[in-house]
Amino acid sequence: MSDTRPPVPPFTHATAVEKVRLAEDAWNSRDPQRVSLAYTVDSRWRNRSEFATGREAIVALLTRKWNTELDYRLIKELWAYGDDRIAVRFAYEHRDDAGNWYRSYGNENWAFDEHGLMHTRHASINTLPIAASERTCFWPLGPRPDRSPGLSDLGF
Template structure:
């Protein structure tokens, strides 16, 4: 199967295996903390709801993520497949980060994703809650970047 430059496999309709892979690829991209890299997984006119903020298009995604990761330091994320059907995927996630005063948080939430035929995300709805934690309560200790394959997932961590 050939892939054109505008495609982001795996493509819908998703199977359980391809949905799990799509979720992990998204997690890996977000853990890179590279806004331009992350934005390439979305359609040029992608629409987001992130908490109470509405974001439209790749340029706005890059701007949003740049602001986010300037504020949410030492960000580490785990995503887990919740459900899928056709070109839709639902995930739950949790990420840990601290602010510039050293206060730690675990942000937990759910996302609903809608993909176009090229595997690009056209719509993302995210609902997120921040829970203050102590440094001792952190569960994510891998080096910055991709979560190691042998690191526990959300369910295994009891999150």
Template sequence: MTAEAPRPPLPPFSEATAREKVRLAEDGWNGRNPEKVALAYTPDSKWRNRAEFPQGRKEIAEFLTRKWNKELDYRLIKELWAYTGNRIAVRYAYEYHDDSGNWFRAYGNENWEFDENGLMANRHASINEAPIAEADRKFHWPLGRRPDDHPGLSDLGL
């Protein structure tokens, strides 16, 4: 249990509130501010992200700092897959390039578990990525929040 202010929407989730939570997470990650993003997680949150297992906000912020220093021009789309009670499953894709200008698209699934205040206590991510040609990119909005009229994953055939 945390003594922090609630971060709505709160569990138990409805379809509408689960979709809202997913979009808020997407918006946060697209903002690429590690310290701000880390505040969406419980102080002792546990992650599984590929071969890394950050725990707590400090390690999460450090992980995200490394990630976004390496994954340049990062743009992410998340989509609700399923929800129940205090859990949400999402699928997502993101595009970025490395410091040599090579582009990649990563695909993944996440399982999220929230505390009663709407903070994520557990995040389990499975991710695969593939190199793509710059001409094959599908995420073309300006850096930051994805515009509301930009297609989602299903609309893009991803």
């Protein structure tokens, strides 16, 4: 296999933190094709109540997601890690096309192959409406700047 996505298992605390930040940055690009390349060609997902298998299904799911979740900004934080697994918690904010704002909180469990590609992703997510004044994610669209607060800093 020619695709390798460092860092690769077995993870250390430092490499797990790096892997989480790389994932956050990719998701904040809102580029479904770019994001899909971090997953095996037969990756299995559970995202809320939706199931997807393979990169094409992942691209389709993310395309639908970001067509309705506008001004999407995400923060991920390492929760736990093992040799080839990482657990994260996250929060993201977005608005709908009517201008209503939402914050979603969740947890993800990830499992990786030896090349650092994720072969399994289970996401549990809850979404709450928020007032525009409650927003916390104000960086320009794209990767979260290094000096921006993380989940723990925000009390999430």
